[in-house]
Amino acid sequence: MKTIFHKADSRGDANHGWLHSKHSFSFANYHNPERMNFGVLRVLNDDTVSENRGFGTHPHRDMEIVSIPLEGDLKHMDNMGNSTIIKEGDIQVMSAGTGVMHSEYNNSPDKPVKFLQIWIIPNKMNVEPRYDQITIADNAKPNDFQQILSPNKDDAGVWIYQDAWFHLANFDKGNSKEYKLKKEGNGVYVFVLEGKAKIGDQVLEKRDALGISETNSFQLEAQENSKILLMEVPMELPA
Structure with a gap:
């Protein structure tokens, strides 16, 4: 088993006042040639957006974009006609494909919104853009891996154009399970x-991450009550 450990405080830090973002991989003004991606996982941004602020309308193409709110309400609008609110317990996906324009704003006048923005390089380019969001909180599994994303339209969670699977793990202290x-x-x-x-021998604390490859399975043990996101992705970039 091959691993790479990313301590929480080793991430890129961008504080724009209204936006405080932690970058697990090179993004915008943060560039680290050793932190470009983990396989097809290209972006993992840990964002906090101030009250009534947000990202104005901007373009994307040929990228699978996943948003997971952690606190507060995030308002999404796009040129496909979607105007929605996503909140903690939801997951949102957008296949940018041939091109999409969208905006994201904190929908609250009195508290920040915190969310993960994740970009996955797709295995199919130039697709028709699509949008989806679902509530995942109702299907949470204590002390188990809850699938929230896959490549399969009929499977649990949202789906994307890539052989990737995301799971949430809500583990009580002392519980362990093989992934x-x-x-x-x-x-x-693995992002705590x-x-x-x-x-294994690696302890992960809040916002630490461990990239695991060259194995078919591994054991995860909670040393405290924990919430963990596992992002399984292809390690080879599309040709």
């Missing part, structure tokens, strides 16, 4: 949202 990879050759980027966990 088995869905596809040979994939890797898993809350708590403390251990994989």
